[in-house]
Amino acid sequence: MQNAPTTPSAPRRSLLESLGVDLQLLTMLLALVIVWIGFQIWSEGTFLSPRNLWFLAVQTAVVGIMVGGMVLVIVARQIDLSVGSVLGFTAMIMAVLQSHALSGKGWPWELALLVGLGVGVLIGAFNGYLTAYWGVPAFVVTLAGLLIFRNATFSVSNITISPLDPTFQILGGGNNGSIGGFWTWVFGGIAALLIIWQTLLGRARRQRNGFAVRPVWAEVLVTGITLLIVFGFVKVMNDYPIPGTNPPVPAGISVPVLIAVVVLGFLHWMSRSTRFGRYIYAIGGNPEAALLAGINVKRMLVYIFMLMGFLTALAAAVQAARLNAATPGLGMNLELTVIAGAVIGGTVLSGGSGTILGAALGSLLISSLVNGLGLVGVPTEQQNIYVGIVLLVAVLWNTITNRRKGSR
Amino acid sequence: MTPLIEMKHISLRFGGNQALKDVSVNLYPGEVLGLLGHNGAGKSTLIKVLSGAYQADSGQIFVEGQEVQVKTPQDSQRYGIETIYQNLALADNLDAVANVFLGREKVRGVALDEDTMELEARNVLDRLRIRIPSLRVPVQNMSGGQRQSVAIGRAIYFKAKCLIMDEPTAALGPEETRKVGELIKALKSEGVGIFLISHDLHDVFDLSDRLTVMKNGAVVGTVNTKDVTHDDVLGMIIGGVMPKGVPSADDQAPTA
Ligand SMILES: Nc1ncnc2c1ncn2[C@@H]1O[C@H](COP(=O)(O)OP(=O)(O)OP(=O)(O)O)[C@@H](O)[C@H]1O
Ligand SMILES: [Mg+2]
Numbered sequence: 155m156q157n158a159p160t161t162p163s164a165p166r167r168s169l170l171e172s173l174g175v176d177l178q179l180l181t182m183l184l185a186l187v188i189v190w191i192g193f194q195i196w197s198e199g200t201f202l203s204p205r206n207l208w209f210l211a212v213q214t215a216v217v218g219i220m221v222g223g224m225v226l227v228i229v230a231r232q233i234d235l236s237v238g239s240v241l242g243f244t245a246m247i248m249a250v251l252q253s254h255a256l257s258g259k260g261w262p263w264e265l266a267l268l269v270g271l272g273v274g275v276l277i278g279a280f281n282g283y284l285t286a287y288w289g290v291p292a293f294v295v296t297l298a299g300l301l302i303f304r305n306a307t308f309s310v311s312n313i314t315i316s317p318l319d320p321t322f323q324i325l326g327g328g329n330n331g332s333i334g335g336f337w338t339w340v341f342g343g344i345a346a347l348l349i350i351w352q353t354l355l356g357r358a359r360r361q362r363n364g365f366a367v368r369p370v371w372a373e374v375l376v377t378g379i380t381l382l383i384v385f386g387f388v389k390v391m392n393d394y395p396i397p398g399t400n401p402p403v404p405a406g407i408s409v410p411v412l413i414a415v416v417v418l419g420f421l422h423w424m425s426r427s428t429r430f431g432r433y434i435y436a437i438g439g440n441p442e443a444a445l446l447a448g449i450n451v452k453r454m455l456v457y458i459f460m461l462m463g464f465l466t467a468l469a470a471a472v473q474a475a476r477l478n479a480a481t482p483g484l485g486m487n488l489e490l491t492v493i494a495g496a497v498i499g500g501t502v503l504s505g506g507s508g509t510i511l512g513a514a515l516g517s518l519l520i521s522s523l524v525n526g527l528g529l530v531g532v533p534t535e536q537q538n539i540y541v542g543i544v545l546l547v548a549v550l551w552n553t554i555t556n557r558r559k560g561s562r
Numbered sequence: 563m564t565p566l567i568e569m570k571h572i573s574l575r576f577g578g579n580q581a582l583k584d585v586s587v588n589l590y591p592g593e594v595l596g597l598l599g600h601n602g603a604g605k606s607t608l609i610k611v612l613s614g615a616y617q618a619d620s621g622q623i624f625v626e627g628q629e630v631q632v633k634t635p636q637d638s639q640r641y642g643i644e645t646i647y648q649n650l651a652l653a654d655n656l657d658a659v660a661n662v663f664l665g666r667e668k669v670r671g672v673a674l675d676e677d678t679m680e681l682e683a684r685n686v687l688d689r690l691r692i693r694i695p696s697l698r699v700p701v702q703n704m705s706g707g708q709r710q711s712v713a714i715g716r717a718i719y720f721k722a723k724c725l726i727m728d729e730p731t732a733a734l735g736p737e738e739t740r741k742v743g744e745l746i747k748a749l750k751s752e753g754v755g756i757f758l759i760s761h762d763l764h765d766v767f768d769l770s771d772r773l774t775v776m777k778n779g780a781v782v783g784t785v786n787t788k789d790v791t792h793d794d795v796l797g798m799i800i801g802g803v804m805p806k807g808v809p810s811a812d813d814q815a816p817t818a
Contacts, residue, residue, distance in 0.1 A: 363677045427673045432656075436664055439655035446615055446651045447665035448636040506655040 173372045177555060178500040182515040185548075189519060193526035201526055204393035211391070211411045212327050212476070214521040217488070218414035218514060219469040221495045222421035223462040225513045226431075228496055229438040230458050231505030232285060232292040236299030237466045237492055240277050241485030243303040244270045245470035249315040249480030252322060263322035271467045277303070278463020282456035292459075300489065308482045316479035326475030327408035335392045335404035341412070342388035346381055353377050410472045417465065422510040434458060438506035494541065495520055498548040502556070519544065564627045565813075566591045566755040567643075567724055572611055572621035581607045582618070583780040588813060589724065589755045594746060596770030596787070597759045598799055604779040605759045606648050609726045612757075613645040614638035625724075639666075642723035646730050648759075650713040654702035658694060659683045661701055662716045686715045691741050706733035714742065718749070725749060726757045731765065743769060763792055772811050777802040786811045 193201035200206055220237055227234050248270035252260045260266070281299060285292045324331045333341070353373065360367050368376070391411075395402030407415075425431035433454055436444040445451050474480045499516025501508030520541055527537045565588040574582040581604050589595050597605050610616045612623065614635040623630055625641045632638050638645070652661050659676070662683040668675040683697055692711040694704070701709050710733045717725060727746075731739040746756060746769050760766050766773065767787060775782040775798040783804040785794075794805035804810065 359677050363681055365677065365680065427676075429667050429669065429674065432660060432664075432667060432674065436653040436656060436660075439653035440651070443651040443653050443664070446613070446635050446645070446647065447653075448634070448639055449665050506653075 173368070173376060175376060176509070176512075178512055178552070179509070179515070181551065181555075182499060182512055182519070186515060186519055186522065189522050189526070193522070193529065197526065197529045200529055204390050206525070206529070207390045208394035208405065208408070210518075210521060210525050212408050213525060214518050215327075215408075215410035215414040216469045216473045216476075217491055217495055217517045217521065219410075219417050219472065220462075220465050220488075220492045221499075221513045221517045222418050222510045223465040224492045224496045225499070225501050225508045225510055226421070226425065226434050226458055227292075227462050228493075228501050228503060229505055229508045230434050230455060231438050231441065232455065232458070233493070233503075234281065234292065234296045234459065234462050235489050236277070236281065236296040236303060237462065238485040238488035238490075239300045239303035239307065240274060240463065240466045241470040241473065241488055242307040242480075242482065243277075243310070243470075244274045244467040245474040245480040245484050246307045246310045246315065246482065247273055248322075248471055249318055249474055250311055252319050253315050253317075260319070263319035266319075267322070267325075267471055270471060271464060274463040274465075274467025274470070275460050276463070278460040278466075279456055281463070282459030285459070286452035286455035304486070307484075311480075312482055314479050314481045316477075318475060318478050318480075322471075323475045323478055324409055325413070325472050326477070327410045327472075328476065328478065331410075331475075332391075332396070332405040332408045333412060334406045336406075338388055338391050338404070338406035341407060342384055345384050349377065349380055349384070410476060413468065413472060417468070418510055418514050425510055430454075430457070435506065440506075491520060492517075494545050498545055500548075500552055502552070507556075516548070563590060565589060565624070566593075566626060567612065568622075568624040569608070569612060570622045570624070572608065572618045572623075574607060574611060574616060574618050581779050582611070583778075585621075585776070585779070585781050586812075587774050587781065587784070589757060591723070591755050592750055592753045593772070594750055594756045594758050594770040596766040596773040597757055597776065598761075598763075598766060598773060598795065599776035599782075600799055603776040605776055606728055607779075608776070609645065609728055609757055609759065610647075612638065613643060613647075613726060615647075639720070643726065644717040644720055644722035644724070645726040646713050646717045646728060648728040648732075650709055652701050652709060652713060655700050657699055658687070658697040658701055658704070658708075658712045658715075661712050662686065662719055664716070666720065682719065683715065686719045687711060689718070689745065690714060690738070692738055707735060707738055710734055711738070714745075718745070722754060724755045724757070728759045729761070730758075731760065731762070739765070763795060767792070767795075775799055783810055784812045785809075 190202060224234060224237070248266045251266035251269060252263045277299065281292070281295050284290045284295045323329065357367050357373065367373070391407045392404040394405045396405045425434065433444065433449050436447070436449060437451055437454060441451055470485070473484060495517030496508060496513040497503065497516070498519055499509070499512035499514065501513060523540050523544060524537050527540060567589040569588070570586050572582050572585045573580070585604070585608055587595065587608070597608070599605050607616065611618045612632065614632045614637050617633060623632055630641055632641070653664060656664070659680045663679050668679050680697060687694060687697070690711045692708060694708050694711070701712055704712070710730065714730055731742050734742060743765065746758070750756065758766065758770055770787050772784055773787055773790070773795060774784045775795065777799065782798045782802050785808055789808050790805060794808060797803065797805055
């Protein structure tokens with residue numbers, strides 16, 4: 155049988171199509187830029203100062219570490235309401251184990267961290283097991299988890315545990331908790347090289363196979379903007395000096411931000427370029443089809459919840475280290491912020507669709523709102539009104555654009 | 563000649579509904595067996611037992627003479643059985659390439675080898691001659707026929723010994739249906755055994771060597787296609803009785 159032409163013809167393409175970027179991501183970026191400029195004006199130039207942006211990054215880190223996991227959970231048609239309480243619980247465990255306050259002699263912080271991460275993974279496995287193998291809706295299982303683990307936190311300790319091990323505190327970005335100017339440039343350089351290499355490699359391979367590629371100008375534009383964002387990030391991180399240094403020593407990327415960026419970068423890659431990621435989306439799109447294709451759907455669900463548990467415990471370590479304390483109320487309502495970040499970033503609650511990058515931007519948008527509103531003196535109780543409005547607008551926007559694309 | 567597939571005394575009950583009652587069929591290499599019956603007769607249920615989607619309450623399955631346990635879809639794939647499901651079983655949010663390879667992706671190291679998969683998906687879909695401008699849009703944005711050809715492409719890509727086609731042309735236009743007919747003949751000549759479920763008597767008569775008719779979860783009978791007329795078969799489907807004077811072809815290797 156002879157072959158029909160294999161190269162899809164490339165008729166008129168819209169600007170967006172030739173750019174080959176996700177409309178949703180573009181709108182998110184645009185919204186972020188607008189919010190930032192708005193706050194810059196409103197705060198009379200404080201919002202976009204290196205100092206504020208540096209702290210904004212740190213404030214986003216905890217949610218940033220968790221939000222990628224939540225995207226995958228939601229994409230697989232599940233939900234995890236327990237993450238706030240699990241964060242409090244695992245933070246408390248790590249704090250109690252390493253602190254000298256309770257037992258007289260604390261464990262090494264590494265061991266405490268490991269146990270905390272292990273507990274997070276176990277809780278995730280339990281959530282996943284009940285959901286996948288016993289058919290209890292994830293909403294119910296993790297709602298129970300929300301209640302149980304908050305109380306469990308109080309049972310472990312109903313008082314604040316502080317201080318924590320000085321080395322452990324580095325995870326939170328406090329003293330010595332930044333990687334410094336040099337390593338920040340190294341990080342930026344590696345990221346830039348990776349981006350350029352991936353772009354060139356992918357392009358060459360597609361051309362060799364006779365597939366359509368972006369026009370050169372579009373490739374240059376998209377890659378250029380991406381690189382600009384990377385270097386802007388590096389520059390801002392280095393423009394903030396370590397307090398009290400004279401001449402000023404650049405702080406560089408703080409450890410929590412580094413952890414969040416690495417976690418998000420990894421999850422982004424995993425969700426798009428590995429079987430594991432592919433199966434998560436397949437399960438969300440059509441669980442029956444995934445099953446018939448030979449995917450072990452139940453085991454996948456357990457893994458997804460375990461990943462969420464791990465990320466929650468990691469975020470717990472960062473949060474506790476940042477505060478140099480674990481309080482029984484740590485992480486209260488945090489599940490809502492994480493879910494809101496994912497949803498604002500375009501994740502659809504009915505499953506099957508959502509991106510890590512979108513959710514990262516969604517979380518950044520939320521923390522920008524909270525940070526900016528705080529700067530201009532809007533009281534904390536009122537800030538949630540704005541976050542709520544943004545959530546509604548984002549979901550409306552996503553519904554409209556999805557409908558136009560003809561899906562659902 | 564050993565049958566490629568034998569299903570013996572298969573029974574399956576959904577709650578109070580006896581969907582399959584002591585059903586036995588067999589399929590020889592290079593043969594097309596037409597599976598006919600009214601809606602709800604149990605055709606899809608029967609083939610889902612073979613594809614590992616359901617497990618029978620009782621009965622046995624043999625592949626090339628060996629008894630096998632088909633507990634999951636993977637088991638079935640391992641025995642060289644590929645299935646095109648009536649509802650297509652596509653992940654609607656994924657593109658055509660991802661659907662063709664779902665569960666059996668090509669990887670380079672740990673990363674998906676997207677380019678190779680796209681090339682091969684394009685090749686296999688070209689065999690069906692259906693126009694799909696881009697294989698990189700979610701299949702939910704494709705036409706019914708395009709989706710159906712993705713499901714067919716998925717099943718034929720993996721070089722099955724036995725192909726199960728549950729109403730493979732229901733969404734296809736006349737030209738595309740003809741193409742699938744040619745495909746079936748080509749696969750048959752390569753020695754692939756095919757279960758063909760269809761409500762289009764014309765197509766089934768044209769393509770199949772033998773016909774098995776089911777009614778209310780039980781087999782009415784199996785006949786050689788060339789021994790019967792449309793009316794004979796309609797009588798079997800509606801009346802549930804073998805036509806007079808037509809020999810049963812329950813266990814008979816194809817002659818031609
Ligand atoms: N998952 C299920 N749970 C309960 N009952 C089922 C299930 N699948 C099928 N049935 C029942 O089993 C019987 C046989 O259904 P089946 O889908 O096999 O029919 P069919 O012959 O393929 O019909 P059609 O021509 O309409 O596709 C029907 O009565 C149906 O209601
Ligand atoms: Mg059917």
